[in-house]
Structures are given as structure tokens and as C-alpha cells.
Amino acid sequence: MTVESRAEAPTRRERQRQQTRAEIKDRAMGQVAGGGAGSVSLNAIARAMGMSPAALYRYFASRDALLAELVADACGSLADALRQAADGAPGPGAARLAAVAHAYRQWALAHPNSYLLVFQTSSGSGLDPDPERTVAAAQRSMDVFLSVLDGPAAGHADLDLDEAGAGAELAAQIRAWGLRAQTPDLPTGRLYLGLLTWTRLHGLISLELGHHLAATGVDPALLYEAEVQSLLQRARLS
Amino acid sequence: MTVESRAEAPTRRERQRQQTRAEIKDRAMGQVAGGGAGSVSLNAIARAMGMSPAALYRYFASRDALLAELVADACGSLADALRQAADGAPGPGAARLAAVAHAYRQWALAHPNSYLLVFQTSSGSGLDPDPERTVAAAQRSMDVFLSVLDGPAAGHADLDLDEAGAGAELAAQIRAWGLRAQTPDLPTGRLYLGLLTWTRLHGLISLELGHHLAATGVDPALLYEAEVQSLLQRARLS
DNA sequence: TCAATGTGTGAATGCCTATAACTTAATCCG
DNA sequence: CGGATTAAGTTATAGGCATTCACACATTGA
Secondary structure: OHHHHHHHOOOHHHHHHHHHHHHHHHHHHHHHHHHOHHHOOHHHHHHHHOOOHHHHHHOOOOHHHHHHHHHHHHHHHHHHHHHHHHHHOOOOHHHHHHHHHHHHHHHHHHOHHHHHHHHHHHHHOOOOOOHHHHHHHHHHHHHHHHHHOOOOOOOOOOOOOOOOHHHHHHHHHHHHHHHHHOOOOOOHHHHHHHHHHHHHHHHHHHHHHOOOOHHHOOOHHHHHHHHHHHHHHHOOOO | OHHHHHHHOOOHHHHHHHHHHHHHHHHHHHHHHHHOHHHOOHHHHHHHHOOOHHHHHHOOOOHHHHHHHHHHHHHHHHHHHHHHHHHHOOOOHHHHHHHHHHHHHHHHHHOHHHHHHHHHHHHHOOOOOOHHHHHHHHHHHHHHHHHHOOOOOOOOOOOOOOOOHHHHHHHHHHHHHHHHHOOOOOOHHHHHHHHHHHHHHHHHHHHHHOOOOHHHOOOHHHHHHHHHHHHHHHOOOO
């Protein structure tokens, strides 16, 4: 079976195959970058590659399967960018969080349609990317945020979760999530801060990419910066 | 000219026309609700209405024009829901903001694909809804948030905008936006709070609708509630 | 060398948007 | 009322798309 040979000794055929697959994905990503996920066309890809549209089905089961791989790739690319920013940033916690947040926005601005591909896909069109890869990538991204929320006050950063009535339940669920997903178990407050960081930054970026902030005339970069500062204060990292 | 008669005396023909237009939009909205904007099909609408696909072009210039109207309608519907929640809520500021925030999420959950239609449209597919209506509706929504951020401490709610270096510039832009768009000119801090409320709530809802929070197992409603509380505190309304 | 398997083609199906030419029905005005 | 105008619908057509099927060719491995 070729299944076994693929792992050990990549056949000439297998190499060719992977290369073709990669080219298809490259061209598809180009179309995504150009006009969003909606303008990915198997016909156009085949035309550009000088082969018949039907041949593409040797490499991807369907258009949606191809898009699903693009989603997974984009997730991974974003996670890589975040990790790289975290690793490249200087020591103190505040600067690292700022660097990662900055990298997050920069990635989104550099690949706006990829960002939209990742974050608007699920509900609209019924394509479900390989959970293995996307969840793993999301985990990696969240890990970066969490690692960067480390600071002098990280240990007791349980925040005000247990104050309100709903807070107790929320704290419990977050704790459960932490136990399930995080290898080193972090304090609940820090996990919550990670979620908060993600949702708030995503809110701004999502609106910026949709040009929904343009009507106000306010520079999204400044709003973003202010939000990062706010998160820093909340994390007591500043 | 029929143009003049439309305003004063709606002809029988004109009434029929508007009714047909409405039915087309209804069916299109049904398709949006069912499978997102991507699954709106003029062919299917025509089939369901028992007429030829070409006839629809008497009522809408193109599929995109139809979608653009749906976007505008959805914007208006959301704004209405918010206004209604604000008007129906009891006096004190905290409860009113909570009511409006709740109404925002409820509307999104009740019409998820409409929410996505409004907030993911712009960049992905190149359809631009009538700026008149959408901007007006967005203005109405923002007005509701701003009106509800009124409280005992609203007057001096200039927050911490002028502290950081970038804060000054941001404050200036927000002030400019307020002068341009808001009839009664509100304090900068309150305008900023309005933006903050919108972007943070949108971030959570956008992720919830995309099922991106599901992987954590944390109930989005609780996260939302916590974010609303955080906004209340920041507005010193609680 | 020969059978098996991978890779590609062409044709066909059935969607879809959109346009053009044409027919029928309603409306308006003299 | 009756003819001219306009709206609203039709069929036909062009072009694009994803997807499937039957078939041909080439590569591979025993």
C-alpha cells in the first residue's frame, strides 16, 4: 500500500503528487487573497495549471475540501506568526503581550481574506475543516496569548470572576477548560484574560476588516492600541 | 411620470410592484436564514414564485443589489430591536445598558445569518449596500448605545483617554466623530465607551456565531454577561 | 512483460447569473 | 372610447461553475 510507503520512503510519484497538491493550494490561496473564499474556482485553477478541471478531483475531493485545507493552513500560519512574535519579544510581560497583539493585527491586515476565511467560515457555508488541525492551531494561538500574559502578578491574577453570581459558574467552566486543554494548569484568572484578549482583539479586527469602523473616521490602529493598553492594565502587566 | 405619482397616490400597479418586491425579499431572507447569503438563488426564488428567473430583473438589478437591500433591512431591524429594548427598559442606567446589550445578542442569535450578512459582507463579496440606509441604521444603533450609557457619572466620564501618548490623538479623532455625527455633542469618554461596547460585544457574538468558542466549552452567554458587567463598571453605572 | 494503479482527458449533467428579443397586459391621455 | 406608451412577463441564449463518469495513457512494481 502506498499509505505505508508515504511515511518512510516518499516515492517519486508521491513527491510529484504533493507538489501538485501544493500548487493547487497556492493558486487557491491566491484567489482567496484576491477576492475572498467565494472567488475560489476549480475551473480557473485548472485553466491556470493547464489541465482539465476534472483532474483536480484526483487531489481534492471537492471545492469545500480544498477550502477546508486552506482554513487549516491559515490557522497554522496565524499561530506561527503569534509564536514568532512572542519568542522575538523582549523579556517583560507587558512588551510581550503588546508584541503578540500587534502581530495578531498585522497578520490579519496582511492576509485579510485569510482572516475572514478562518473566522467567518463555519456558519455561513457548511464546510468543516479538519478539527484535528484547526483546533490544534487554535490551541497554539491561545497558548501564545496565555504564555505572554505571564507577569509579576500572574500568580494571584484571579481577577473578579467569583464576585457576581454568574461569575462562579463562568469560573468553573473556565477551570474545566483549563484542565482539559492546558498542559500546565494556569490560574483561572489568567485563562479568562486569555479569552478576553482574544475576543476583544478579534472584535476590533473583524470590524476593521469589514470597514465598519470607517464610518466613524477613527483610526482602528489607535482603538486597537487603546484596547491593548486596557488589557495590559487588567492583567496588571503595565 | 410614475416617479411623481408614487409619492402622492400609489397606483394599483405600484402597489403590486412593491408587494412583489417584498415577496422576493422575503424569500431571499428565508434563504439567508437557511443557509447564509451564499445560498440566495434568483433561480430558486423565481421557481418558488412561479415565474421565470429573468422576470426578477424587473425588480432588482442583480443578485448583489438584492443582497444589498437585505443588508440594509437587517441593519434597520437590528437598530429597531436595540431602540425597543432601550425604551422598554427601566430607568437606571445600568439596567438599560444591560437590556440593550442583551437585545443585541438576542437579535444576533435569532437571526445569525442576518448578523453575518451585515458584518461579514463588505470585504468578502464586493457588494456595497446603499450607504444612506446602512449608515443611518448604524447611527441609530450607536445612538442607542450612547443614550443608554447615560448615568449619574456620565458627565465627567472622560475616562483615561488622554493619559497615554496615542490617547491624545485617539481622543481628538473621537471628538471629531462626535461633532460630525452626534446631534447633541456628548463627552469624548462616553463616545469612546460606545465604541468599546460595540466592538467588545461584537467580538464575542461574532466568535459565538462562528462556533469558535465551542472548543473551550465555556458558555458564551456567561462570557457575554461578564463583558457587559465589565463595561458597566468602566462606565461607572453599576 | 504484464497486471495494477495512478493520473489525466472529454463529454455530460445540472446548477447558476445575466442579457436580449419578443409578447401580452395594464395604464394613460387625447 | 381608442390608440400610444409603458410595465411585466415570457422564451431563448450565452457563459460560468462544480461534479461525475467512462475511458486512455503512463508509471510502477512483481
